[in-house]
Amino acid sequence: MNKLSLALSAMLLLCTVARAGAATDPQREEMQRTLNAQTMASPFNAGDIKKAQEYAEDALKKNIPPPAQPPAYWQPGWSCASLAGYAYYSYYDYRDCVYYHRYYGHYW
DSSP: OOHHHHHHHHHHHHHHHHHHHTOOHHHHHHHHHHHHHHHHHSOOOOSOHHHHHHHHHHHHHTTOOOOSSOOTTOOTTOOGGGGGGSTTOOHHHHHHHHHHHHHHSSOO
16 A cells, blocks of 8 residues: 555544544434344344253253353353343353353343
8 A cells, every 4th residue: 555545544534533523413313323223123032042942951861061161252241132232242141141040140
């Protein structure tokens, strides 16, 4: 990249950031309401919930301990339903969370 295109890219980035920061409070509130509505319109789909619960029951009967480590992206205060908000959500992470919660009575 030459110096001119680098300078133009930097100016474009600064203009974009400045414009985003220029939103007024009512505009931000409206953007947040729109985002909230979009989020609530798409329900949490964990995959086959019954299958995850059956897996937990079967593993309990076989006395198999659940994975001790949570997924790398796990955050304190999350529940199994929180996993769906992660961009790289995995059904197996959900299944293991259900089983861990069933086995220990709390989340990671």
